[in-house]
Amino acid sequence: MRWVVRAFLLVVILGIGLVAAVFMLPGDRIAKLASDQITNLTGRTVTMSGDTTISLYPILGVSTGAVTIANAEWSDQGPMFEAESLKIGVEPQALWGGDIRITGLEAQGPRVHLERAADGRVNWELGVDGVAPSGQSDGAAPARSSRLALTLDRALIEDATFIYDDHATGERTEMTGMRFDLRWPEYQGRASFDATLRPAGEAVEISGYLDRVGDFIDGAVSDVSAEISMPGADIAFLGRASADGQADGQLTADISDTNRAMAALGQPPADLPPGFGRAVEAKTQVTFTSDQRLSLRDLILDLGGNRMTGAVDVSLAGAVPAVTAQIDAGALDLAALSGGADSTASGQAAAGQDTGWSRERIDASALALLNAEVALTASSIDLGDLQVGATKTKLTLDRSRLVFQLQDVRAYDGVIKGQFVVNNRSGLSIGGKFDVQDIDMEAFLTDAAEVDTFSGTADATLNFLGVGQTQDAIMNSLSGDGSVKTGRGVIAGIDLDRLMRSGDITGGTTIFDTMGATFTMKNGKLFNDDLRMELPLAKADGKGVIGLGTRNLNYVFTPKLLEGENNTGLAIPVRIKGPWSNPSILPDLAKAVEMNLAAEREELEQQAQDELRRTVEKELGVELEEGQDLEDAVRDAIEDEALKGLRSLFE
Numbered sequence: 001m002r003w004v005v006r007a008f009l010l011v012v013i014l015g016i017g018l019v020a021a022v023f024m025l026p027g028d029r030i031a032k033l034a035s036d037q038i039t040n041l042t043g044r045t046v047t048m049s050g051d052t053t054i055s056l057y058p059i060l061g062v063s064t065g066a067v068t069i070a071n072a073e074w075s076d077q078g079p080m081f082e083a084e085s086l087k088i089g090v091e092p093q094a095l096w097g098g099d100i101r102i103t104g105l106e107a108q109g110p111r112v113h114l115e116r117a118a119d120g121r122v123n124w125e126l127g128v129d130g131v132a133p134s135g136q137s138d139g140a141a142p143a144r145s146s147r148l149a150l151t152l153d154r155a156l157i158e159d160a161t162f163i164y165d166d167h168a169t170g171e172r173t174e175m176t177g178m179r180f181d182l183r184w185p186e187y188q189g190r191a192s193f194d195a196t197l198r199p200a201g202e203a204v205e206i207s208g209y210l211d212r213v214g215d216f217i218d219g220a221v222s223d224v225s226a227e228i229s230m231p232g233a234d235i236a237f238l239g240r241a242s243a244d245g246q247a248d249g250q251l252t253a254d255i256s257d258t259n260r261a262m263a264a265l266g267q268p269p270a271d272l273p274p275g276f277g278r279a280v281e282a283k284t285q286v287t288f289t290s291d292q293r294l295s296l297r298d299l300i301l302d303l304g305g306n307r308m309t310g311a312v313d314v315s316l317a318g319a320v321p322a323v324t325a326q327i328d329a330g331a332l333d334l335a336a337l338s339g340g341a342d343s344t345a346s347g348q349a350a351a352g353q354d355t356g357w358s359r360e361r362i363d364a365s366a367l368a369l370l371n372a373e374v375a376l377t378a379s380s381i382d383l384g385d386l387q388v389g390a391t392k393t394k395l396t397l398d399r400s401r402l403v404f405q406l407q408d409v410r411a412y413d414g415v416i417k418g419q420f421v422v423n424n425r426s427g428l429s430i431g432g433k434f435d436v437q438d439i440d441m442e443a444f445l446t447d448a449a450e451v452d453t454f455s456g457t458a459d460a461t462l463n464f465l466g467v468g469q470t471q472d473a474i475m476n477s478l479s480g481d482g483s484v485k486t487g488r489g490v491i492a493g494i495d496l497d498r499l500m501r502s503g504d505i506t507g508g509t510t511i512f513d514t515m516g517a518t519f520t521m522k523n524g525k526l527f528n529d530d531l532r533m534e535l536p537l538a539k540a541d542g543k544g545v546i547g548l549g550t551r552n553l554n555y556v557f558t559p560k561l562l563e564g565e566n567n568t569g570l571a572i573p574v575r576i577k578g579p580w581s582n583p584s585i586l587p588d589l590a591k592a593v594e595m596n597l598a599a600e601r602e603e604l605e606q607q608a609q610d611e612l613r614r615t616v617e618k619e620l621g622v623e624l625e626e627g628q629d630l631e632d633a634v635r636d637a638i639e640d641e642a643l644k645g646l647r648s649l650f651e
Contacts, residue, residue, distance in 0.1 A: 044080070045070040063087045067107075072123040075115055077165065080123055084109035105155040113163045120168070155182040162197075175199050188214040200266035204230040208237075216243055224249070232260030237286075247288045255280040271363050273336030279304040292316040305333055323372040332376075332391075335384035337364075337422070356551060357472040364400075364424040372397040386447050387411070400424040406434070414439030414457070430474055431465035441486065449551075450580055456489020456515075464521060476524035476549030485516040493585070511536065524549030533557070544576075551580045 039046045050065015069081040087106040115123045160178040165171075177198040184191035192209040208226035216222040221242045228235040232255060239249010255261055258277055259269040272278050281302040287295040294314040301308045310327040374395040381388040389410035396403045404420040418434035442455035464480035467473070491510040517531035524547065531542030544555030557574040572587045 048086075050085075071113070072115070072121070074117055074121065075123055077113055077115060079111075080113055082111050083107045107157045107160070109159045109161075110157055111161040111163070113165070115165045116167060118167045153183065153185050155180070155184075157181075173199075184213060188212060200264060202231050202264045204228065204264055210241075216241075219243055221246070230261055230264045232257035232264065239286075244290050245288070246290050247286070249286065251282070251284055251286040253280060253282040255282075270366065270369070272366060275303055275305040275333045275336055276366065277303045318371075320368070321370040323370055323374065325372070325374045327374055327376050329376055329378040329381075331380045331382075332378040333382045335382050337362075337384070357470070357475050357549070359470050359472045361469050362428060362471070364422065364428050367397060367400040367402055367422065367424045370397065371399065386444075388416075412440040412444045418462075427467065428469050428474075429465065429467040431480075432462070433464075434460075434462045436460040436462070441489065453492045454489065455492070456486045458484050458486040460484040472549070478521050478524050478548050480521045481519065482521075483516075483518040486514065488513055489515065517542070521548065528555075531557075552578060553580065553583060 036046075047068045047070075048064045048066070052062065052064045064086045065084075067081075067083045067086045068079040071077060071080040085108045089105075113123075117123075157178070157180040160176075160180065162173075162175045162178055164173040175197055177196075179196040181194045182191060183193075190209050190211050191213045193207065195206045197204045197206065206226065206228050208224065210216060211223040212220070213222070219242065221240050224237070224239065224241045224247070226237045233253065235251070235253045235255075237247070237249055237251050239247060241247040241249075256279055258272065258280060262269060270277075282300065284296040284299040284301075287297075292315065294312075294316060296312040296314075299308070299310055299312055306329065308327050308329045310325060312323060312325040312327075314324075315322040372395065374397075376391070376393050376395050378391045378393075379389075381391050390408075391406070391410070392408040394405040394407065396405070400423070402422040406416055406418050406420065409416040415437045416434055416439070418432060420432040420434075421430065423429045423431075437459050438457050439460065440455075441458050442452065445451040445454055460482060462480070462482040464478055464482075466475060466478045468477055489512055491512070493509075513534045513536065515531070515533045517528050519526050519528040521527070526546040526548055528546075529543035533540045533542065538559050540557045540559050542555060542557045544553065546553045546555065553576060555576045557576075559573065574585060574587060576583050576585050578584045
């Protein structure tokens with residue numbers, strides 16, 4: 001019994017001694033053992049410096065000083081990871097082997113530097129069998145991922161710095177003041193995360209979870225949820241994702257201030273017109289593939305007034321996003337693209353005067369943000385000065401050149417086909433080519449030129465081009481051509497028939513049966529010289545100049561034929577001159593005298609010629625033959641008399 005007691009006491013003493021020996025090892029010795037083990041697992045040199053201590057209770061763990069993990073051999077940017085201090089807690093059974101269960105991981109002031117080489121290599125490939133620390137295969141065996149044998153009750157990282165360098169593009173992303181909290185209690189279970197990023201100083205909060213983390217690490221697809229909250233925006237995703245970047249799920253976004261959200265992400269502000277994304281509400285089923293293709297289905301998008309539904313495909317692989325879409329836009333407001341309503345030019349205009357086109361600069365830089373091909377339908381389109389009804393069009397945006405191909409557009413009770421182009425490749429230009437049928441001229445002219453005195457339906461063609469950065473510059477540079485033809489219509493404010501007959505300019509209404517004209521445009525002026533109008537008791541031609549840029553006109557209506565019971569009245573031309581807002585309509589008396597005394601002048605000329613003929617016949621004894629000219633008859637008579645005189649000399 002004595003030997004048994006002695007043997008037991010010896011075993012206890014030896015056990016206590018061994019355990020004590022382990023925990024009495026110097027901290028730097030423990031750090032060396034830990035760093036060597038991590039180096040063997042990752043293939044990267046790990047260095048721990050400073051005081052290293054071990055805790056037994058309440059948590060088994062180790063606390064170190066500064067820690068660094070070496071970068072890939074091809075990098076010259078310093079360590080891939082470094083921290084001011086590191087604390088790791090593990091379950092006691094980790095001492096006896098098996099999977100490592102980390103109960104706590106805390107890093108203070110870590111700095112993570114990730115890199116992608118120009119040839120596609122990345123520096124974060126760690127713990128891969130058959131792969132050298134440089135990230136390239138050593139050729140002995142094909143590369144394959146090693147399954148991590150750990151779980152993590154909680155990891156807390158504070159005041160972290162993240163740097164990402166893409167040497168293929170030369171771009172660098174750097175964030176400081178980051179915080180990351182991760183809980184992953186079961187290797188095959190769910191990991192939840194809560195992070196704070198500061199791309200540009202303001203906090204961007206990210207939270208969510210990832211199911212079946214072990215399968216996700218092995219390349220399988222796992223359920224994922226993520227919510228992002230930042231100044232000016234809240235975004236949420238619920239669906240599935242894989243480690244290679246593929247994702248599929250429901251995406252919702254509520255962006256109250258786009259520029260503020262972009263500033264929080266470190267991006268420059270976008271000068272977006274109202275209704276084009278200053279605020280965004282969106283909901284869609286999103287799919288993202290490994291080749292950077294984004295698909296949006298069942299899309300509901302509100303861009304701050306413009307609400308759209310449909311489907312969109314986006315390729316992000318190019319220099320700018322390339323978009324293909326089918327969109328139903330409902331009531332679409334594009335008024336902001338016209339540069340806004342007319343503003344008063346420098347030097348306040350007097351009350352009641354036409355202030356002209358806006359001189360506010362039109363910023364069309366948004367046309368360079370992407371390339372697109374979009375099939376668009378809309379119940380209506382507001383173009384600022386012009387209003388369009390039900391529309392079916394194809395929109396093509398290619399390198400800052402936007403083309404609206406009008407396939408079937410209802411506007412002003414008529415049908416418009418053609419195209420409208422906004423080109424900002426080398427300065428802004430606006431042009432188009434249209435074929436119009438049965439358009440309501442009163443409504444159209446009121447919107448387009450603030451002229452509300454003309455009513456009727458018309459067919460028209462128009463081909464135009466304007467260049468400039470303001471409405472004023474564009475309208476003063478307009479060039480092109482066109483035509484217009486109307487049926488029965490009315491001109492309010494003047495009775496042309498009465499004015500042309502009697503000079504009465506006291507108002508009234510002109511009813512005409514038809515009207516037609518062609519025109520050309522150059523330097524913001526419209527020229528016409530073949531207008532023909534048929535009235536119940538008269539016909540009139542018109543010609544003149546309309547200043548599209550200067551918003552004035554100088555035009556003359558000239559009667560050609562008077563009809564009716566009284567055809568003895570005066571034909572008085574009408575001159576319309578002055579600004580669009582208040583033109584003067586006056587009879588052209590000089591032209592009237594020229595026209596209406598033409599018959600009397602011709603009659604007097606004929607009487608003089610008849611009297612001269614009778615005198616010549618009497619004095620010279622010449623009888624004019626039918627159709628013979630008086631001058632020829634006199635010359636013949638003189639020649640005959642001369643010949644008679646010559647013959648008498650020789651008789």
